[in-house]
Amino acid sequence: MLVAPTGAGKTLAGFLPSLVELSERTTKEKGLHTLYISPLKALAVDIARNLDAPIAGMDLAVTVETRTGDTPAHKRARQIQRPPDILLTTPEQLSLLLAHREAEGFFAGLRTVVLDELHALVTSKRGDLLSLALARVRRLAPEARTIGLSATVRQPDELRKYLVSQNPSASAKSGGISAPPMADLVVVKGGAKPDLHMLDIGRTLPLSGHTARHAMPAIYDLIRGHRMVLVFVNTRLQAEYTFQELWRLNEDTLPIALHHGSLDASQRRRVEAAMAAGQLRAIVCTATLDLGIDWGDVDLVINVGAPKGASRIMQRIGRANHRMDEPSKAYLVPGNRFEMLECRAALDAVEEAAQDTPDARLGAPDVLAQHVLGMACADAFDPLGLYEEIISAAPYASLSWEDFEAVVDYVATGGYALRAYERFAKILRGADGRWRVRDARVAQQYRMNIGTIIEATHIKVRLTRMLRSKPGTAIPRGGRVLGEIEEDFAETLTVGDTFLFAGEVLRFEGLSEDECLVTRAGPGTDPAIPSYAGAKFPLSTFLAARVRAIIADPFEWDRLPRQLSDYLAQQRRHSALPGERDLLVETFARAGRHYLTAFPFEGRLAHQTLGMLLTRRLERARLRPLGFAANDYGIAIWCTKDVSERAALSPGFMEALFDEDMLGDDLEAWLDESAMMKRTFRQCAVIAGLIERRFPGQKKTGRQVTISTDLIYDVLRRHQPDHLLLRAARQDAATGLLDVTRLGMMLRRIRGRITHRALDRVSPLSVSVMLEIGRERVYGEGADEILAEAEAELLQEALG
Template sequence: MGLPAPFADWFATRGWQMHPHQSAMLDRAETPALLLVAPTGGGKTLAGFLPTLVDLAENPRDGLHSLYISPLKALTADIRRNLGRPIEEMALPIRVEDRTGDTPQSRRRRQRADPPHILLTTPESLALLLSYEDAPRIFAGLRRVIVDEIHALADSKRGDQMTLALARLERLCPGLRRVGLSATVEDPPALGRFLAPAGAPCEILTADPGPPPDIAMLETGTPPPWAGGGARHAIPAVLGQIAEHRTTLIFHDTRAQAELFFRDLWLANEANLPIAIHHGSLSREARLKVEAAMAEGRLRAVVCTGSLDLGIDWGDVDLVIQVGAPKNVKRLVQRIGRANHRYSAPSKALLVPANRFEVVECLAALEAVRARDLDGAPRGPGARDVLCQHILACAAAGPFEADALFDEIRSAGPYAGLTRPGFDACLDFAATGGYALRAYDRWQRLKQAPDGRWALRDPRAARRIRMNLGTIVEEERLKVRLKPARRGAPLGEIEEAFAATLTQGDSFLIGGQVVRFEGLREMVVEVSPSPGRMPKIAVFAGTKFATSTRLCGRILDLLNAPDWPGLPAHTADWLKLQRTLSRLPDPDRLLVETFAFEGRHHLCVYGFAGRNAQQTLGLLLTQRMEAAGLAPLGFVAADHATLIWGLDEVETPSDLLDSNSLHSAFAKWLAGNAVMKRSFRTSAVIAGLIERNLPGQRKTGRQATFSSDILYDTLLRHDPGHLLLDITREEAMRGLVDFGRIEEMLARVRGRIDHMRLDRVSPLAAPLLLEAGRVPVRGAAEQRLLDAAAARLMAEAGLA
């Protein structure tokens, strides 16, 4: 397909030429499945839409032609603005609309009756559209589906939901063309298998990667602290960089860190540079205000989180700063690409390690970016709780045949390996709730008609199913408004659990300002401005990312280099001292140090398994120490190590780290742990066992947790083999506790343990003693300390 004259003229008037990959996308317009891997700023979104625009320009028609799916609502709005320009300037007869959770209900109804030519949406809104009885009419004539930033969906349950929707669309629209767009792909063939129908080929088109990024560590006047994650030491240097650039994005991994850093930055901003903050928990009004200011070039810097990770092109960003170690190379590359959003210009980025160990991690990440070595875990099979939800959504759309639905689901890449017994178990769960719950009417949702087809037992249930579609299960959030709540300006949202800790007069940060908690009124948190006060608590608990397996490997390799020319002197000297007084961790061995400090015996295990796994390792090891009478008192975990302290010395750490013993300890610990209940609640909401949204009402987070805890205990007692308990175990294993990383670590070292008995704290362990997030162990050690204190007290009183 060549470029028609109006398009060629439009490119020419702007002095543009099509990139080779854009021409190639036109030539391959009829390819059934096509993945384009192109760098940020390479025009990949336009490349994805060009075949649609050309086809509609040359062959005008009514109805839905192309569907665009993105991970972010904001991205759909950005694409609509960017598509509107060429359509308007070439006077093309094409209507483009978006459909997300922010779309008014009146427009959604109109879109079902009269779909636009191009519909921009998200996986959740697509699943909702497909759940209606008129879905065959809505999607009649659909020719193409474009999935943008597909890598961001492929690693999540949202991706599973999307591939099931694509399988349904394939049945409604035979011959559908699928296009995937991404800038960061570590395994293109695997991503191609995710995009294409199971067993079908996916052509991969790789664009010229463009110039390498200009990336370095920010030089600060003072070295980073030994522990912590605030990076306050770098504020003057960051302000200097903001002053030297047009627009700077300052990325953080958690909303809490972003809020705290923004406050410190604002207090030090004596030049009154226009800076703002942007993250997902701010009010929509606040986010739109920041986005508009960026687009108009009125901001010099924006402190942000993953809300600005993906391909949104706002303003003239010429510098990206990553505060804190990136944890994941792929995410870092994505963020770097926000700077100099042009194909020919190198992206410019600076990394700011928040503490001394992060200097090492940042250098390892820099080397990985320069080598284009992206990290990423292999995809597992499609999530079964998502499958259960999909079956219910299919029933909401009308009766179905089990055999046909099974074949359709297996055509989705993540579900290609689904067995018929596995499908039947999910169907039985969707129909009855499973063995232990089938006696309850509320879970009797599907019935089988005499013709063999499955349908809703009560057609009114379709509304409830639609209200609960989606795979994002977050903590319940409460709106925050300036007092009075009904008329005050909306500021954003805070987690219900955090709101429960507030008492009148407490101050916290939101949107970069300090506010005073006044009270809770009709599920709205009322606050008043409180400038000048120090906030006592951060607004969000946040989720800390774990350093990826691949990046941990690079860190270990870096530590074992003969010298460290890329490291600043303060960090290199620290590592040299560690090598002198103890040793540095080896990639194929496990370093374990024991030493006494302040009257306590300490054990430090350098597993380099990521924060979640190291936290789990601390729980398991202290449990085993308690059983062995070693009286542990507590532990703290970081991405690279777990430090445990107690009353007694651990003579043989290898006994605690035996693989078989750890497995049995893990199974015993997990069965009664709150992690299981948390995982169960998430899967129960996704699978449809617990409804968060009901007509005219919504359960609070506490109500949903109470319901899920009762269900969990009931199933564990009466139906331990229940499908949802199996799903929960799988989710807990690879999610919150990440036991798989512990298994990888044990397999890597194969019992080779270097036990270093030291007479002092080692240089590498010392910062762990300063880490926040200590976990106490309530056991025999606590009682021994109480008994000893009581004995001393009685002796002083002359009663001993």
């Protein structure tokens, strides 16, 4: 395990042992020597380019190739027969290689596995899939060593366990609890401290909103004053908006580009090539460029919006001056006053080199089901042998034999409630006791549907030209693909609607099979921006704790911008501020409604779940809640009955309302009827192969997948409530979309520490979350003006 600062050269260091061995290899020795695994396709391509120089400089006869989803099929087939010396690929492609009939011969001569940006791989289901793949690689190539590379690690021991075989059954036989095996650790200290600042634009920031429209002129000036700038944003929606705003200001016609995951792959590659060649002055990008890309000419990173996590911001600012001896220069650009607090907490974390990488996770059962099917596609397997292999992977080290048997039974039958349907039977047991894939069709469907990244279903956006056939009619024809938008968004459009995508304002002309047909809209058209479902980062637990600490300590306020310290002082005068471990709850009446606001500072996901559970409790208390709104810092619930009065009459009301027991029956009851739970189950069903998204020559629409999984969900709930996939969905709900684990930690933290203030009007702090009410679909300049008007009205009311 090699931990080193960004720009220290750790990736090339990881390849050094391989280059030494390959330089000494005889011409008779052929086959795959080194396997490099990257979380990003772009990173694999970039590393391949960077390896060319040392290989050419040492005059080595070494072949280097990449293998990603973009690699042509004929090249992938050739790689199986004649593998390169060094293959750079992704976790999904590794699993596909291992499921191939010729996997044993392909990996037999493997000597080194290099895992780059390991911290980004191990904290998700993708990391679970990779851990299982590594367990199989260790069996096929027992002589191979594994090298993990990472720049940002809070708990290196978790990553060290991930790199080696755990063998829990061996330690159990020895009769004692021994320390888990770990890889050797090499930590490289040093590196220049980053030059990081919060951008001061000299004006008061709003209390809500995330567009940072007020800062766009200052961001454009920074681009003009630097050679090459990466402008990071947190969502694809923000990327489109920021790119459009910068082009609106671009009087110098500077080459500014856009890069996010929904753009067409060829467009992303063109942007990356142009950046590498020094042809661009700036790229507006999302997390697609967070990791490892080595563009030495980038001399400034700008992060628009709150960083959400200390490790993420350190990773991003490391893209600037990508050399160990030069400080990375970066600016944080808060979108509102609360994001100023987050930025201050992130600045402190970077100064201390503190990290907030998530803890290691237990392996997901739906991922294990996918892997079991993949191993059957490669060759018949003996269940005991496969079990021993699986528990050597760190995330699955505690997997019991009974749980493993349940997974195999699921792959073989679909589970007790579905075993009557042949289509769910993927593997068959032979007379020799070994399991085999049922037929070639099942193997083909496995290969087409591999992976754990389940995003909202997308359809292609094709820029067409309109041909007039008869008076008053037009037919869209031809044109190039710009990228993909989410199917749900496309289905809300009617002909003539406009939206912003790929940096252009487009006019919707209709849907054709799996394509959204568009033309360019006329100048001055007001767009509705696609609301992408993915990539809404929650505030990390680590930064949330730092934000609470800053709010609770007035001595810390001296380091805050004046507008922010004044705002906190106003809140303290009019109501109260929460202690570092406390929860502030405010109740007040406004415009004929009764409001309850609370400030846990635990992130939007946990707050949305809390809002749903609190509204159920308030309904039972006959306070008639009408709805709630949430952001990263707090929630607001509005009722028709007086919450302040109920709290005054029942002294223990607030403690009971926020009691941890809401995560029992209330949570179960809500999960049973929640659309969110069905969505989580849908993702598990796709990963586990219960429902296939892709078939030879066709692809299911998101609506078809939804209908199929919703029907199965209802059947399983009635007839097999302990089904493997229902358990997997509940496990996901705890840490994923619902963030139940974090909510539980918060409820335990605030027990006996709730500060309730019954107010006669809204407080300054409550204004921020009140502005979230009814603004989900509003975005852009008009939205900022609406928010500004609402903020002015609420603040005037709050401050009397």
